[in-house]
Amino acid sequence: MDSSFSNEFDVIVIGGGIMGSSTAYQTAKRGHKTLLLEQFDFLHHRGSSHGESRTMRATYKKDYYTKMAVESSKLWREAESEAGYSVYTGTDHLNMGPVGSASLKAVIASCEKNSFPYQILDHGQFTDRFSGRLGIPEDWIAVYTELGGVIKPTKAVSMFQALAFQKGAVLRDNMEVKDIRRDEARGGIVVCTTKGDKFWCRKCVVAAGAWTRKLVRSIAGIELPIQPEDITVCYWKIKEGHEEKYAVGGDFPTFSSYGDVHIYGTPSLEFPGLIKIILDHGCQCDPDKRQWRPEPDLDSLKEWIEGRFLGLVDGCAPVSMQSCMYSMTPDEDYVMDFLGGEFGEDVVIGGGFSGHGFKMAPAVGNILADLALAGRADGVELKHFRIGRFEENP
Ligand SMILES: Cc1cc2nc3c(=O)[nH]c(=O)nc-3n(C[C@H](O)[C@H](O)[C@H](O)COP(=O)(O)OP(=O)(O)OC[C@H]3O[C@@H](n4cnc5c(N)ncnc54)[C@H](O)[C@@H]3O)c2cc1C
CATH class of the missing domain: 3.30.9.10 (D-Amino Acid Oxidase, subunit A, domain 2)
Known part of the structure; x- marks a missing residue:
């Protein structure tokens, strides 16, 4: 992206938990100017990605999670070797x-x-x-x-943030996003914080964990059952x-x-x-x-x-x-989809990880980055993760 403005980005990721951090790592690694915004201190204990241990397992009733877990176990090793330390013990x-x-x-x-x-x-x-x-x-x-x-969760979040930073991402904490809106004049998305900061991006990924429902309701009036x-x-x-x-x-x-x-x-x-x-x-x-x-x-x-x-x-x-x-979520499947409505494919949602997301974070980061940057995630059957399924099966 050719921009002389420090507040303009290709991708803004909202939420510095494991999903937002692994997504920011992916978009930065692929050469896109990335901003990661977190409402609290980085590595805080008020969300879902802190603590000392998360379980890895590949046995799932739903086979698409088995594939994702196998893929992730490989991606965890790749990220570890890039970082030079270990977060995952088999x-x-x-x-x-x-x-x-x-x-x-x-x-x-x-x-x-x-x-x-x-x-x-x-x-x-x-x-x-x-x-x-x-x-x-x-x-x-x-x-x-x-x-x-x-997997050691706090260390793993820190690892993806460090890798994202190494690849050129800008990381800002204590930045609560209160609004996301279309830039009617020039296209793209404007992200506003409670402190009055305004950032512009082509694509925005919302990975706000337990706050996803509140944030999506306030920006788009859509009620996600998370x-x-x-x-x-x-x-x-x-x-x-x-x-x-x-x-x-x-x-x-x-x-x-x-x-x-x-x-x-x-x-x-x-x-x-x-x-x-x-x-x-x-x-x-x-x-x-x-x-x-x-x-x-x-x-x-x-x-x-x-x-x-x-x-x-x-x-x-x-x-x-x-x-x-x-x-x-009601079916315990994740949400990984475009927000739609006035935001079309410019805002991507990654949430509802239903107590079994951590192990999948490297694959989820890939998928959310693919959706934001390419508008599709090849090889992933997205129907399980679509927002529209909640309307079909209320
Ligand atoms: C006790 C426990 C045990 C678990 N065990 C396992 C396990 O064994 N295996 C497994 O695979 N998974 C497990 N999980 C699930 C896994 O930890 C979660 O799926 C995962 O951490 C979710 O990450 P996240 O990034 O979506 O959410 P979070 O980590 O909560 O990150 C979301 C971030 O967004 C920020 N945010 C929210 N709103 C805004 C805003 N408006 N502006 C800026 N920032 C904002 C939040 O502050 C937060 O930091 C467990 C979860 C818990 C709680």
Whole structure:
């Protein structure tokens, strides 16, 4: 872009979480003058991309996510080698549930379809393998797969921001966007902040996480069904002397448990002697009026942990809790689409990552950059992510 104005860009990305940061990296890498705007401090803890661990897994009921996860695991490695440090540690992934569980059947079907190696463990085999660490009820089985892992989220966001900066992107935090409008005189898009700054761009990508619904409503009057949920991350204490058995880098996997409630966790990684075990649901919230009082359904968690996690300190209570937000869509599919209406294809929305987006961030960044720069994303079946699906299936 040939511009002598410092406030003019090819692409403006709104939202400095993992999705906005990986998108800004992509557009800058492709040689486009890019601005990344974040309403709070960079690497803040008020959205969805902060903290110490996110799970990687490739087994999905919906095959398009399997493809995206496989692609992303490759792209994570490429970004790491460009940055010169690591954010993603590979592990195996363990799925547990009652015999006949639909979720486990879907995991097995996904492995079969994609030729992923997997092992089914019955109660006896499971006990042999995880003896003294983890147990399952007699009428449960487990499916063991290879493509798992743990990504360090804050470090990963920082990595994409650093890479975007290296490629020439301008990064500005404490810049809350309050308006996005068409530039009627010359075409393109004008982005305005609450502080009175005005920026012009050819294309704009909105990756505003839990704020997406509010922002899109205020700029376009469109109501996207993206519901923020407050999720509580719980860390549990491992008995002294047992820490190594659950440590990342050994043979303890990332895991998902599909019983009455969906529970998941990672090997011990961030806090020595603690392990993350959390519920995959929370309570609806307003991202601007959070209570900061994590109140998870501790009874379900404790009931699940007791008798299963054999190396945790008795008394079973989390020793540390953190708040984070999911952005849920009704079908738990992402939104990656043009905003449409008066904005046509000049404003792209990336949101509604429904609690399973982090692992996909490198692929999502590619797709959002493709949509903004080329108006299409080759090889991606976009119908699953279109805004129009909400009208077809209200
Ligand atoms: C507890 C928890 C566990 C999770 N576990 C996993 C997991 O194991 N595996 C997995 O794949 N995914 C997981 N996820 C989901 C994943 O973390 C999210 O899908 C992902 O972080 C979403 O990123 P985002 O960039 O869309 O949102 P965010 O990180 O919230 O980024 C959006 C950014 O936009 C900014 N913003 C909003 N409005 C404006 C504005 N008007 N102007 C400027 N900036 C604005 C916000 O401040 C924010 O920084 C988990 C999520 C949580 C909460």
